[in-house]
Amino acid sequence: MGIIRTQSIKNSINLYIGIIIGAINTILVFPFVFEANPEYWGLLQLLVSYSIVISSFSHLGGPSILIRYFPKIHDKGKLISFSLFLSLVGFLLFFFIFSVFKDYLLSELKLNLLLSDNFHFIAILVFSIIFFEIFNSLSKSFLDSTTPVFLNEVALRFYILVLLVCYHFKLFDFSFMLSAYVAGYFFQLLIILFLQFKHHRITFSFKWNIIEIKSQIKYGVYVISGGGAAALVARLDMIMIEYFMDLKQVAYYGLAFFIASVIKTPSRSIAAISSPLLAKAFEQNNSTEIKDIYRKSSINLLIIGALLFLGIWLNIDEILSILPEKFQQGKQVIFYIGLAQIFNLMTGVNGLIIINSDFYKLDLYLNILLVVLTIIINVLLIPVYGIEGAAMATATSLFIYNFLKLLVVKVKINVQPFSFNTYKVIALACIVYFLVPVIPLDFSNDFFSIIIRSIIIVLLYSIPILYFNLSDDITQFVQNTYAKLRYNK
Numbered sequence: 001m002g003i004i005r006t007q008s009i010k011n012s013i014n015l016y017i018g019i020i021i022g023a024i025n026t027i028l029v030f031p032f033v034f035e036a037n038p039e040y041w042g043l044l045q046l047l048v049s050y051s052i053v054i055s056s057f058s059h060l061g062g063p064s065i066l067i068r069y070f071p072k073i074h075d076k077g078k079l080i081s082f083s084l085f086l087s088l089v090g091f092l093l094f095f096f097i098f099s100v101f102k103d104y105l106l107s108e109l110k111l112n113l114l115l116s117d118n119f120h121f122i123a124i125l126v127f128s129i130i131f132f133e134i135f136n137s138l139s140k141s142f143l144d145s146t147t148p149v150f151l152n153e154v155a156l157r158f159y160i161l162v163l164l165v166c167y168h169f170k171l172f173d174f175s176f177m178l179s180a181y182v183a184g185y186f187f188q189l190l191i192i193l194f195l196q197f198k199h200h201r202i203t204f205s206f207k208w209n210i211i212e213i214k215s216q217i218k219y220g221v222y223v224i225s226g227g228g229a230a231a232l233v234a235r236l237d238m239i240m241i242e243y244f245m246d247l248k249q250v251a252y253y254g255l256a257f258f259i260a261s262v263i264k265t266p267s268r269s270i271a272a273i274s275s276p277l278l279a280k281a282f283e284q285n286n287s288t289e290i291k292d293i294y295r296k297s298s299i300n301l302l303i304i305g306a307l308l309f310l311g312i313w314l315n316i317d318e319i320l321s322i323l324p325e326k327f328q329q330g331k332q333v334i335f336y337i338g339l340a341q342i343f344n345l346m347t348g349v350n351g352l353i354i355i356n357s358d359f360y361k362l363d364l365y366l367n368i369l370l371v372v373l374t375i376i377i378n379v380l381l382i383p384v385y386g387i388e389g390a391a392m393a394t395a396t397s398l399f400i401y402n403f404l405k406l407l408v409v410k411v412k413i414n415v416q417p418f419s420f421n422t423y424k425v426i427a428l429a430c431i432v433y434f435l436v437p438v439i440p441l442d443f444s445n446d447f448f449s450i451i452i453r454s455i456i457i458v459l460l461y462s463i464p465i466l467y468f469n470l471s472d473d474i475t476q477f478v479q480n481t482y483a484k485l486r487y488n489k
Contacts, residue, residue, distance in 0.1 A: 014146065014149045014150045014153055014154050014269075015149060015153050015265050015266070015268060015269050016265070017153070017154050018152075018153030018154045018157050019153075019262055019265055021154065021157040021158050021161055022153075022157050022258070023262070024161060025157060025160055025161050025164065026255060026258045026259075027255070027259070027319070027322065027323065028322070029161065029164045029165070029168075030164065030251075030255070031255060031323050031324050031327045032168075032324060033164050033167060033168045034251065035324045035326070035327075037174075038247070038248045038251040038252070038326065038327075039112075039114060039246070039247035039248050039251065040114075040174055041251040041254070042242070042246075042247030042248060042249070042250035042251040042254070043114055043115055043118060043178075043247055044178070044181060045238060045250055045251065045254045046115055046238060046239070046242055046247065046250055047115075047118065047119075047121055047122060047125060047182070048125065049235035049238045049239055050119075050122050050235075050239070051122050051125035051126050051129055052129060052231050052234075052235055053231050053232050053235050053239075054094060054122065054126050055125075055126045055129040055130045055133070055231075056224070056231035056232070057090075057094075057224055058087075058090040058091050058093070058094040058126060058130055059086075059087040059090050059091075059130045059133060059134070059224065060086045060087060060089065060090035060220055060224055061086070061217075061219065061220025061221065061222075061223040061224040062083040062084065062086045062087035062090070062130075062133075062134055062137075062220065063083070063087075063133040063134050063136065063137035064137070064219070064220065064223040064224075064355065065079075065082075065083050065086070065216045065219060065220050065223070066079060066080065066083040066134065066137040066138060066141060067137050067140060067141055067275055067276055067279055068219060068223075068279050068355075068356060069212075069216060069219075070141040070276065070279070071276070071279055071280045071283050072283060073212070075205055075207075076203060077203035077204050077205030078205045078206075078207060078208055078209070078212075080138065080202060080203060080204065081204045081205055081206055081208075082208055082213065082216065083134060083137075084131075084134060086217075086220065087130050087131065087134050090130070091126065091127055091130055091131075094126060095123060098122070098123055102119070102120075106119060112242060112246065112247050114247060115242070115247065118178060121178070121179075121182045124182050124183075124185075124186060125182055125185055127186075128185035128186045128188070128189045129185060131189050131193075132148075132151075132152075132185070132188060132189045132192060135148070135189070135192045135193055135196050136148040136152075136192065138196055138201055138202070139192065139195075139196065139201070140273070140275060140276055141276055142199075142201055143273065143276060144199075145269075145273045147192065147195055148192060149268070149269065151188045151191055151192055152188065153268075155188060155191070156184055156185070156188050159184045159187070160181065160184060163177055163180055163181060163184070219360065222360055222361050222363065222364045223355060223360065223363070223364075232371055233367070233370050233371055233374045233394075233397060233401075236371070236374050236375065236378065236394075237253070237257075237374075237378060237390040237391070237393065237394050238250050238253060238254060238257075238390075240375075240378045240379070240382055240390065241253055241382060241387060241390050244382045244383055245382070245386065245387075249386065249387055251327075252326070252327055252329055252330055252387060253330060253333060253387040253390060253391075255323070255327055255330060256329075256330025256331070256333035256334050256337075256387070256391070257330075257333060257337055257391075259312060259319070259330075259334050260312070260333065260334045260335075260336075260337035260338040260341060261337065261341065262308055262312065263305050263308045263309050263312070263338055263341040263342065263345070264305065264341045264344060264345060265308075266300070266301055266304045266305060266308075266345070267301055267305075267344070267345055270297050270300070270301065270349065271349060271352060274293055274297060274349050274352055275352050275356070277289075277293065278290065278293060278349065278352050278353060278356045279356045281293070281356075282356045282357055282358075287413075287415070290353065290413070290415060291415045293349060294348050294349060294350070294353060294409075294415055294416075294417050295348070295417055295419060296471075296472075296473055297348040297349045297417070298345075298346060298347065298348030298417030298418065298422065299417075299419065299421055299422060299425070299470065299471050300471055300473055300474060301345035301346070301348060302342070302345055302346045302422060302425050302426075303425055303465060303470065303471055303474060304345075305341065305342050305345035305346075306342060306425060306426075306429040306461075307429075307457070307458070307461055307462070309338045309339075309341075309342055309429075310429060310432055310433060310436075310457050310461065311454050311457055311458075312334065312338065313334070313335065313338060313433075314433070314436050314437065314453060314457060315449070315450045315453055315454065316331060316334060316335075318446040318447075318449050318450045318453075319450065321446050322446060322447075329387070330387060332388045332391065333387055333388055333390075333391040336388070336391040336392050336394075336395040337391050337394060337395060339395060340394065340395035340398040340399060341398075343398070343399055343402055344398055344402055346417070346418075346422070347402045347405060347406055347417060348417040350402070350405040350406060350408075350409050350417070351363065351405060353409055353413065353415075354366075354405060354408060354409060357412070357413060359408065359412045359413075362408050362412070366401060366404055366405060366408070367401075369401075369404070370397055370400075370401045373396075373397045373400060373401075374393060374394065374397040377392070377393035377396055377397060378390060378393040378394075380393075381393050421470045421471070424468065424470055425465070425470055428461065428464055428465070429461070431460075432457060432460050432461050435460065436453065436456060436457055436460065439456065441453055441456075466478060
């Protein structure tokens with residue numbers, strides 16, 4: 001767990017810097033910049049949503065193949081060149097379908113006119129996302145997950161912040177801003193490509209082994225279907241809100257969803273480095289290492305995720321009061337999505353375990369079930385409850401999905417992520433949840449209220465976590481940090 005701890009900490013720093021920039025963008029900039037035209041913000045979110053869904057199918061499993069087979073294949077050039085070739089074929093196939101059937105697809109999807117007029121940007125976004133993911137996987141395979149995390153979470157968000165500020169001061173119009181926004185995804189692809197060449201990680205060999213290729217394609221078919229289904233579910237709520245409602249509601253929902261999604265941020269830093277290590281552990285049939293990664297990921301993610309949920313939800317009225325009035329309608333969206341994300345974190349890296357095991361095919365079936373559930377529940381709830389219905393649909397689907405993944409890992413691999421400390425953390429979070437609201441805090445300044453209440457939450461929550469040593473990793477990190485601070489003095 002040393003590599004996981006080190007890179008998770010580095011990734012977490014990048015992720016939380018990204019969260020700060022993302023929060024500034026989403027809470028303090030986007031709503032005010034697009035207060036008069038929230039449909040513009042909805043357009044940006046929908047273009048990215050469609051592109052992520054399409055790219056998740058179009059890469060044909062190339063990024064996942066690269067990570068899974070990297071420890072197994074001695075000639076890395078063969079694997080890299082095949083993964084790139086496979087993803088290129090997938091993109092060209094998508095581009096052909098996109099070009100030939102674009103008008104038919106637009107009429108069938110019944111898109112908003114603003115979205116239809118700018119749908120062509122999706123081709124550029126899909127290309128950029130596909131090949132960024134390929135080089136992201138290559139970087140991870142060399143156990144460098146920090147670089148892609150920095151590019152995606154910090155650099156891209158800062159670039160968007162600069163764009164928003166320039167647009168706000170009317171340095172250019174929305175048409176230019178939209179083009180520059182899409183170009184940002186292409187720029188980060190060029191940067192990560194340059195860095196892989198700089199570190200001499202890219203080699204090519206076209207002496208492909210037919211047996212190896214068949215195995216990789218078979219794996220890729222299942223992973224692409226499962227991963228594509230997961231991406232579809234993650235963005236399906238926004239797509240269906242646009243279908244049943246309009247782009248403005250997408251903007252309102254997207255803001256609330258972002259606030260709640262801050263809770264799952266730690267999972268990305270741990271998943272980024274856990275994936276190649278789990279692939280290696282399965283290759284070596286090291287069940288002890290698999291169990292260790294599973295248990296530690298679960299307790300660490302639960303502790304951090306629960307703290308973030310408490311900090312957000314117990315300050316939610318003050319947070320929403322900062323926003324323009326029309327953007328204050330997503331309070332229950334934050335609650336439903338937040339609870340679902342806590343359960344998601346609690347289950348640890350179960351999805352990565354399934355994908356890297358011999359039972360990876362089950363990931364496809366679970367994701368298909370998730371898509372069907374999400375569509376059905378969204379169709380039932382959005383027309384009745386609006387954006388809150390979309391949140392309830394997504395939360396319900398995620399609860400069922402993660403519970404089923406828990407069962408699969410337990411039945412097939414005979415490991416589960418929970419310990420007695422899991423229940424202690426849940427109990428502690430509940431105590432803080434009910435205790436903090438009864439503490440009298442009556443400040444006229446909302447920012448001051450958020451700061452003071454957040455300090456109280458951190459103290460009431462973190463002191464018992466450290467005192468009872470509910471996570472070895474977190475306790476050791478705090479002790480090491482304290483020791484370094486004392487030494488530097």
